[in-house]
Amino acid sequence: xxxGTCWFNAQEQVLVDAASGRSWLLSADEFQALSxxxxxxxxxxxxxxxxxxxxPHLKLSxxxxxxxxSTIRRLRLFLGDDAAHLLVSIANQGYIxxxxxxKHSRTALNSPLFKLSMPQFIVLTLLTLAALLWVGSxxxxxxxxxxxxxxxxxxxxxxxxxxxxxxxxxxDHSMRPLVDHFLEQVSACAVxxxxxxxxxISTDQRFVSLVLKNNDANGLExxxxxxxxxxxxxxxxxELWLIMVGICA
Amino acid sequence: xxxxxxxxxHNRRLRLWHVIAIVLVLVGIGLGAYAMTFNSKQLNxxxxxxxxxxxxKAESLPSYSQSLALDVKIAxxxxxxxxxxxxxxxxxxxxxxxxxxxxLAPGTMTYKLNLDQANLKMDLLQTEVPDLMSAEVQKxxxxxxxxxxxxxxxxxxxxxxxNNYVLIKFYPSGHLWACQNK
Numbered sequence: 001x002x003x004g005t006c007w008f009n010a011q012e013q014v015l016v017d018a019a020s021g022r023s024w025l026l027s028a029d030e031f032q033a034l035s036x037x038x039x040x041x042x043x044x045x046x047x048x049x050x051x052x053x054x055x056p057h058l059k060l061s062x063x064x065x066x067x068x069x070s071t072i073r074r075l076r077l078f079l080g081d082d083a084a085h086l087l088v089s090i091a092n093q094g095y096i097x098x099x100x101x102x103k104h105s106r107t108a109l110n111s112p113l114f115k116l117s118m119p120q121f122i123v124l125t126l127l128t129l130a131a132l133l134w135v136g137s138x139x140x141x142x143x144x145x146x147x148x149x150x151x152x153x154x155x156x157x158x159x160x161x162x163x164x165x166x167x168x169x170x171x172d173h174s175m176r177p178l179v180d181h182f183l184e185q186v187s188a189c190a191v192x193x194x195x196x197x198x199x200x201i202s203t204d205q206r207f208v209s210l211v212l213k214n215n216d217a218n219g220l221e222x223x224x225x226x227x228x229x230x231x232x233x234x235x236x237x238x239e240l241w242l243i244m245v246g247i248c249a
Numbered sequence: 250x251x252x253x254x255x256x257x258x259h260n261r262r263l264r265l266w267h268v269i270a271i272v273l274v275l276v277g278i279g280l281g282a283y284a285m286t287f288n289s290k291q292l293n294x295x296x297x298x299x300x301x302x303x304x305x306k307a308e309s310l311p312s313y314s315q316s317l318a319l320d321v322k323i324a325x326x327x328x329x330x331x332x333x334x335x336x337x338x339x340x341x342x343x344x345x346x347x348x349x350x351x352x353l354a355p356g357t358m359t360y361k362l363n364l365d366q367a368n369l370k371m372d373l374l375q376t377e378v379p380d381l382m383s384a385e386v387q388k389x390x391x392x393x394x395x396x397x398x399x400x401x402x403x404x405x406x407x408x409x410x411x412n413n414y415v416l417i418k419f420y421p422s423g424h425l426w427a428c429q430n431k
Contacts, residue, residue, distance in 0.1 A: 116264060116265055116267075121267065124265075124268050125268055128268065128271070128272050128275075129275070132275055132276065132279060145357065145358065145404065145405075145406045145407070166406060166423075198406070198407070198416055198425060198427075199425065200423045200424065200425040201423060202422055202423040202424055203421050203422055203423045204422075207423075207424065209298070209424055209425035209426070210425075211416060211425060211426075211427040213414075213427075215412070219412060220409065220412035220413075220414055222414060222427045223299070224296065224297060224298035224299070224425075224426060224427045225298065225299050225301065226298045226299070226301070226424075227301050227302075227303070227305065228300065228301065228302045228303065229302070229303035229305075230303065231303075232303075235303050235304065235305055236305075236306075237305040238305060238306040238307050240306075240307035241305045241306055241307045241309075241310065242305075243307075244307055244310060245299070245301060245310075
């Protein structure tokens with residue numbers, strides 16, 4: 001009898017795998033079980049029926065159950081990877097043996113038990129690693145906290161630069177007039193060479209910290225400038241001064 | 250004819266769940282490393298700034314350059330902040346604070362610092378403490394004597410590890426520094 005790619009020779013108690021050319025000499029239990037299953041192929045054979053043919057003397061003991069389970073396990077191994085699925089377990093009932101493969105739409109990705117060839121395994125692993133690296137590079141760098149105020153600065157040369165203000169306290173709106181005053185001074189630049197400025201005004205309003213940043217093909221360039229004054233509200237920043245300290249170009 | 254012992258090698262084939270297991274292990278390692286990055290109290294930053302005083306006019310710019318530097322070193326729960334004031338690239342005075350990291354809030358990337366020691370170091374040829382340092386010394390002396398220490402937050406505002414760039418901000422002083430990891 002043909003079972004998948006195997007041939008069951010009942011007379012010689014042998015199962016021959018035509019695909020691999022292997023022949024399996026069946027034990028008495030394996031032969032009895034396979035004979036019964038093949039005689040009723042396509043139908044459910046109960047565990048009770050199988051137990052009666054492989055171990056009539058053991059009756060319904062735990063040992064008989066173990067014997068049946070190991071017999072089925074060995075038969076699946078003998079049937080090989082391509083035909084093992086023809087011997088199907090039916091929960092709480094028994095087993096069915098199909099002679100020919102049933103129609104199913106299993107693909108490599110719809111079952112975690114699906115077997116992969118080595119090239120498939122390597123390709124899938126490499127793709128997964130690449131995906132993890134891509135995700136990692138997008139979630140790890142950079143990490144930033146939102147500024148209290150942000151403004152796009154349109155300079156005279158037609159470029160936009162972003163100015164981000166961080167105040168000393170999380171919700172310090174009293175800084176706003178000073179921020180606007182400072183932005184007005186900086187926007188006087190004819191050429192503004194920085195892509196972004198991060199700035200703070202200290203709580204005592206005596207220091208303005210500026211971090212000027214450019215990120216281009218040459219890499220990241222940054223500079224910190226600290227301005228000190230007793231009263232920033234009345235200070236007028238000279239455009240030439242902005243050029244000389246490197247804020248403007 | 251084959252017997253059962255000959256089967257083992259025949260049945261060893263890779264399955265999709267092997268890939269799934271590898272992915273889960275890698276994701277676990279990645280998430281662990283990511284969490285450690287933010288939970289680690291190890292920090293060693295070097296920050297430099299140019300200092301300018303008002304009035305901000307070209308003709309008022311002094312002939313010498315002034316600079317401020319800050320080194321932040323945090324290891325386990327110990328914190329050390331070294332401020333240095335320099336002129337023309339030469340350090341003239343340094344103010345070194347030491348204390349503890351009382352807490353770390355990974356969500357806001359904020360280190361809560363409790364500093365209870367301060368040391369002032371000066372160039373031996375320097376006769377007077379620079380004004381900027383003098384004001385800082387007075388402020389810290391007052392805090393140390395009256396409150397027994399200074400408490401403030403240091404927040405990592407922006408971090409780009411690929412370019413070795415860390416932007417930190419201090420509360421409540423409101424100072425901002427661009428730093429590099431040492």
